[in-house]
Amino acid sequence: MKRRRAPSAVLTTVVVTAATLTASTAAHAATTTFTPTADTYVDNSATGTNYGTSGQLGTDNSPVKRTFLKFTVSGVSSVGNAKLRVHTDDVAGSESPNGGTFRSTSNVSWTETGVTWNNQPAADGATLGSLGAVVRNAWYEIDVTSYVTGNGTYSIAITSSSTDGADYDSRESGATTAPQLVVTDGTTPPPGDPVWVGAGDIADSGSGDTATATLLDNIQGTVFTTGDNVYNSGTASEFNSYYEPTWGRHKARTKPSPGNHDYNTSGATGYYNYFGSLAGPSGRGYYSYDIGNWHIVSLNSNVSMSAGSAQEQWLRQDLAASTKPCTAAYWHHPLFTSGANHAPETATRPLFQALYDNNADLVVTGHNHQYERFAPQNPTGGLDNARGIRQFVAGMGGAGAYPFGTIKPNSEARNTGTRGVLKLTLHSNSFDWQFVPEAGKTYTDSGTTNCH
DSSP, X not given: OOOOOOOOSSOOOOOOOOOOOOOOSOOOOOEEEEOXXXXXXXXXXXXTOOOTTOSEEEEEETTEEEEEEEEEEOSOSOEEEEEEEEEBOOSTTOOBSOOEEEEEOSOOOOOTTTOOGGGOOOOOSOEEEEEOOBOSSOEEEEEOTTTOOSSEEEEEEEEOOOSSOEEEEOGGGOTTTSOEEEEEEXXXXXXOOOEEEEESSOBSSSSHHHHHHHHHHTOOSEEEEOSOOBSSSOOHHHIIIIITTTGGGGGGGEEOOOOTXXXXXXXGHHHHHHHGGGGSSTTTOOEEEEETTEEEEEOOTTSOOSTTSHHHHHHHHHHHHOOOSEEEEEOSSOSSOOBSSSOOOGGGHHHHHHHHXXXXXXXXXXSSSXXXXXXXXXXXXXXXXXXXXXXXXXOOSSSOOOOBXXXXXXXXXXXXXXXXXXXXXXXXXXXXXXXXXXXXXXXXOEEEEEOO
């Protein structure tokens, strides 16, 4: 089970350098996340002491402390981009006006339990980047693409000129906060139709989101979320501690939607602040974008959805303006579900009706922590193979599984207890669906539906 940090009372800041996603037909190359094969620090006030088993990596100038990280990159065809991600420790005094300077070292043969101040590697390579002020319990990124150019072993030193230095979590701190080297494959992906992939009910104190984020590492395309991105309360600290280390590495290509747990923080400010412009207009929670021949609408089932509401009227206007032949929508609370924990949310029916009136093809929801696929239906749940919308419940993103209750009409496939992601390949006039299970599980579901 991965180590999780208790939410801090201090409002944390997640600092990332990824650009905001512009939805298009371009494929996104797969990424691989490596953790250090060794990390340690040295201290000139204890010149013969080794700190290789410490959970903390010190970087300071009084006393002088230097951090060393070593990664082994393997299985990468080519490197398109490489980012070093480090997490500041969540202890008093971890904040610093200077996060340090990052440099490569020519010596890559040092060992974690052998390095002391007296025999430390020289920070003799190129400067890769530097950090300004850092706060505790937050992630920071340095672009190291100029150094990490392919398979091999890489060593990086962190030094600081500040007498109020920074402390980072080491690999001994656990998978949630250990340093990461995130490598994006630079191989040109094969041509093909765009992929839209995701799930909801994602990140909590367990390890399910680690498993599903690993699936995303090897699936190209735009990522969606069907709400309840973090548990239990959608705080800034939970986004930083739970979501950021796993699904957060795909944030730049993610188009989210909010869930009720995200709204356990007043106004879902943790959600809106974390995703920024990726979540559409702040505080509103609904927006749209195009992918290939598809028009995609992200909706908010935590605010009014009634006929005539601002959201319902916006949706009708948005759909009327679209020129795309195929349409999909996603939100958190399902209109149709056989889940035992949460009943069908009839308040979403006006949104489903607006979509049906405009010949939409696909709806994806979450809320119940399971997977379910329905046949094409009209807004009242009647089978409609001519104009009906196929709905999926995709609440298997990481949180604990829920059981099924009474199976609803037109439910065609169901699974609980297997986490995974729903991969949708968006063709010019149809879509393929595939349930991709977490490692070690065998359940899958796949098929094709034509657009109206």
